[in-house]
Each structure stands twice: as structure tokens, then as C-alpha cells.
Amino acid sequence: MNIEMTSKRGAIGESFLAREFLARAEVQLGRTKLAAGRRLARAGAVEWLDVTAGHVKGEVTAAIDGTLTHPQLDFGPRGGNDIDALIARATRDPHEILAVFAGTYDIADERELESEGLALLPSAELPLSFGCTCLRWPDVCEHVWALTLAFTEHIDRAPADYLALLGLDVEQLHLTEGESDGSSATVGPDPHVETRTRFDPARLESEILVRAMGEEAAALIAAFYAEAKREGGTPPTETKGQGPGDGSRTD
Numbered sequence: 091m092n093i094e095m096t097s098k099r100g101a102i103g104e105s106f107l108a109r110e111f112l113a114r115a116e117v118q119l120g121r122t123k124l125a126a127g128r129r130l131a132r133a134g135a136v137e138w139l140d141v142t143a144g145h146v147k148g149e150v151t152a153a154i155d156g157t158l159t160h161p162q163l164d165f166g167p168r169g170g171n172d173i174d175a176l177i178a179r180a181t182r183d184p185h186e187i188l189a190v191f192a193g194t195y196d197i198a199d200e201r202e203l204e205s206e207g208l209a210l211l212p213s214a215e216l217p218l219s220f221g222c223t224c225l226r227w228p229d230v231c232e233h234v235w236a237l238t239l240a241f242t243e244h245i246d247r248a249p250a251d252y253l254a255l256l257g258l259d260v261e262q263l264h265l266t267e268g269e270s271d272g273s274s275a276t277v278g279p280d281p282h283v284e285t286r287t288r289f290d291p292a293r294l295e296s297e298i299l300v301r302a303m304g305e306e307a308a309a310l311i312a313a314f315y316a317e318a319k320r321e322g323g324t325p326p327t328e329t330k331g332q333g334p335g336d337g338s339r340t341d
């Protein structure tokens with residue numbers, strides 16, 4: 091089952107997180123083979139992609155002879171201390187992490203996390219690297235770019251996978267009020283009882299989300315997880331077809 095790109099032409103990725111990830115990938119990987127990779131991705135050549143901590147792996151059908159290649163994008167994962175710090179941060183102030191889920195994560199959020207050494211986007215300190223089974227390696231190839239572009243759209247569809255790539259399991263987040271520090275961020279039936287509530291999609295419509303992000307974004311998240319639940323617990327990977335791509339765009 092191949093991955094159909096949402097964007098048939100123009101920019102790829104909708105959220106700041108997705109677009110900025112792609113922009114930084116262009117800087118770090120170089121734009122060589124980007125156009126060829128985009129043609130492949132829009133032709134549906136990316137068969138699947140799989141996200142684990144530190145790796146995006148995929149299968150791409152080569153353009154010429156249809157052979158299968160296995161490109162890979164390596165990013166992170168962050169070390170245990172960083173993950174603990176991210177979890178602590180999310181517990182103290184879930185705003186940035188919730189924004190990732192809502193697709194509203196922006197440059198201000200990134201700078202905020204960056205100031206604590208916890209930036210989510212690729213940088214000199216947290217670089218991207220890649221591999222591929224084709225003969226072009228160690229140079230970047232169109233398969234790596236096709237995978238990168240498919241992953242860029244995947245970030246918008248399954249933002250939790252972006253955090254998983256960094257090594258942060260959403261289940262590790264305890265989006266509850268911490269100590270009595272005056273924070274009003276509370277998830278749980280009784281704000282006076284300190285609970286260590288796991289990240290429960292069923293609670294996503296609670297006030298904390300509305301307060302942190304506004305009603306529209308909270309509704310978006312709720313819809314996202316409702317969809318994920320229908321799909322069997324994981325966010326959907328593929329989107330339904332929107333007609334064949336022309337794959338002819340150049341820039």
C-alpha cells in the first residue's frame with residue numbers, strides 16, 4: 091500500500107513543524123535529488139514508512155526498473171536526560187507539546203524549548219543523517235528525499251510520531267498538575283487530588299486543552315485521536331486518494 095501525497099503541487103507540509111523540518115532537511119541534506127525525490131513521492135513510489143526512536147525507515151520503488159530500495163532518515167533520538175527534561179517541561183507547562191498535537195507549534199514554541207536545550211527541530215546540535223540501500227549512497231539519493239517528503243506530510247497526519255522519532259513516547263507524558271505551584275493546568279476528574287494520569291485521549295476535551303490552546307485547537311486534537319482510535323490505536327498513515335499526481339512540477 092503506497093503513501094499518497096496530500097500535496098500534488100506547491101509546498102509540502104502544512105504546519106510550521108512539518109515545513110520547518112523540511113526546510114532544515116534541505117539545508118542539511120542539500121537539495122540535490124530533491125526534485126527527483128518529489129517526483130517519486132508524488133508518483134506514490136513510497137510504499138510505506140515506519141517511525142521508531144531515531145529512525146524513519148521506508149520502502150521506495152525505484153523510478154527506472156521498479157526495484158525496491160530502502161532509504162532511511164536518522165534523527166535523534168534525544169538521550170534519556172533530555173526526554174526526562176521534556177516530560178518535566180510538559181508536566182509543568184504542556185503548551186508546546188499540545189501545540190505539536192494540534193499542528194499549531196510555532197517558532198515561538200521552538201525558541202522556548204530551545205532556550206532549555208530541548209528544541210524539536212533539526213539543528214547543528216541535533217542533525218539529520220540518512221542511509222539507503224541504493225548505489226548512490228553515501229551521497230543523498232532521490233529515495234531518501236522521497237521518504238523525507240512523505241515523512242513531512244506524515245508529521246501533519248501523525249504529530250505524535252514526530253515526538254516518537256525524538257524518543258518521546260506520548261504515553262510517558264503526564265499532563266496533570268504537578269505540585270501546588272499555582273499552575274492551573276489540570277487533567278483529571280478532581281483537581282485537588284494529585285493523580286499521575288497517563289495521556290488519555292479520552293480526556294482530550296478537558297479544560298486544560300481549551301485553556302492552553304483555544305477551543306478550535308482542542309477540538310482538532312480530539313478529532314485526531316478519535317480517528318486514531320478508530321484506526322486501532324495508532325494515528326492513520328495513509329490518506330485516501332485525491333486523484334493521480336502529475337509529478338511534473340519543477341522549481
Ligand SMILES: [Zn+2]
Nearest residue numbers: 222224231233
Ligand atoms: Zn537511494
